[in-house]
Amino acid sequence: MAGAIAYISRDTDGVLWKKVLEAGLGPVDFRRLDALGDKTDIEVALAWKPASGLLASFPNLKLIVSLGMGVDHLLSDDKLPDVPITRIMDDGLIGQMSEYALYWALRHHRDIDKYAASQRARTWKVEDFVDTIHRRIGILGLGTIGQDTAKKFAALGFPTAGWSRTAKSLPGVETFHGRDGFRRLLAGSDILVNVLPLTRETRGILDAKAFAALPKGAYFINMARGGHVVDEALLAALDSGQLSGAVLDVFNTEPLPADHPYWTHPKVHVTPHIAGATNPRTASPGVIENIKRLRRGGELMHRIDPKAGY
Ligand code: GLV
Numbered sequence: 001m002a003g004a005i006a007y008i009s010r011d012t013d014g015v016l017w018k019k020v021l022e023a024g025l026g027p028v029d030f031r032r033l034d035a036l037g038d039k040t041d042i043e044v045a046l047a048w049k050p051a052s053g054l055l056a057s058f059p060n061l062k063l064i065v066s067l068g069m070g071v072d073h074l075l076s077d078d079k080l081p082d083v084p085i086t087r088i089m090d091d092g093l094i095g096q097m098s099e100y101a102l103y104w105a106l107r108h109h110r111d112i113d114k115y116a117a118s119q120r121a122r123t124w125k126v127e128d129f130v131d132t133i134h135r136r137i138g139i140l141g142l143g144t145i146g147q148d149t150a151k152k153f154a155a156l157g158f159p160t161a162g163w164s165r166t167a168k169s170l171p172g173v174e175t176f177h178g179r180d181g182f183r184r185l186l187a188g189s190d191i192l193v194n195v196l197p198l199t200r201e202t203r204g205i206l207d208a209k210a211f212a213a214l215p216k217g218a219y220f221i222n223m224a225r226g227g228h229v230v231d232e233a234l235l236a237a238l239d240s241g242q243l244s245g246a247v248l249d250v251f252n253t254e255p256l257p258a259d260h261p262y263w264t265h266p267k268v269h270v271t272p273h274i275a276g277a278t279n280p281r282t283a284s285p286g287v288i289e290n291i292k293r294l295r296r297g298g299e300l301m302h303r304i305d306p307k308a309g310y
Contacts, residue, residue: 002295003043003060004029006036008050009067016280017046024288044291048278053079063294065287067278069093069145071304072198072225086290086302089144092282098149100275101193101221104247105153108191108219109135113245130190132157138189140205141196141224142168142175143310145276149193161185165201186213191221198225199309206230211237217244223275226251231262238267249275 005021005028007014018030031037042058048067055064056079066074066087074085107113111127118125137153139146142164154160154172161174163185168175176185182205186192192214196202206222207230214220220243222229231252237243245267251260254273262268290300304310 002029003062004031004037004041005291006031006033006042006045006047006058008033008045008054009048011048014046017284020280020284021288021291024284025291044294046287047074049073050077052077055079056081063290063300065290066304067283069276069278070197070225071310072227075306075309080306084300085304085306086287086300087304088278088283089286089302090276090278090283092279093276094145094148097145097195097223097276098152100223100249101149101195102152102156104221104269105137105158105191105193105219108245133159135159136161136188136190138163138185138192139173140185140192140194142170143195143197146195149195161188182210183213186210187215189218190215191219193221194224194228196224196228197310198227201309203227204230206234208233208236211242214243216242218242219244220246222246223249226254235261235265238265243267245269247271249273 007017007030010033014030014032018028021028021030029041031042036042039058040060042061044063044065045055045058045061046065046067047055055061055077061081061083064074064083064085066085069087069090071085071087074080109130114127135158137158137160139150139160139162142150142162146162147170150160150162150170150173161176162170163176163181165177167177176182194206206228211233234246238246247269248262249271250273256262256270262270286302293300
């Protein structure tokens, strides 16, 4: 049998991954974190938040597959071995992410929380309406998730813009890039959606200056990483009214500590990092193809560039 596949995740037991990999590759020597056995056998590691140094302890490792679309959980390991890293490309996850952004944006756009409060008070009150063509959406990050999200907002008739590190163009979406473009994107975002990768350049990018650059009363949806946000700056922007609300799926510390002010803040919705969950059924075809390519010496798909950080 070919080399072993290690499944490094504390979040799920890997039963479904084993099943889908066997359907595509035939019998696999699949080893879970608690039963890694002889580490010299391990050829491929499927990993989500591995302990620092663990991957370096597999001497014959040839490929690391990130079980998330983000790879910051791997690159933060300062002992990461020098082998190719690919990430999953999961249409199911991409669809969930854009759905999450659309759901919360529409809920805000149509004042659903205000109507829910009116209902609780038995009050028949009609809120002022902002027309769709006047509610500007800004998307930070125009990778596969950002592009899918931007396209769907644009299809609903929202003026939609996106920002990326390097210049990109997308039909029906205004695009910005670079430092100057970042400020311009923020200045025109009534609803800001963050889907950036977390890199050295983007850590803490959403600070007091960034929140101040948004239009007054802007709404913020973070479904990327908590590390993009300076929490004190976000809380201050919510409390001053600079932001009208925030939806947070990701946090600097996960699980979010029980005493964190986000849990009870009246303007904050918290979800437990569920905006997009990796689904082995939709994520596995690319992983299976890459393992086949690795074994026959072909070029790998969805490789990440550790220097760029994504
Ligand atoms: C989830 O956060 C992912 O990176 O896929």
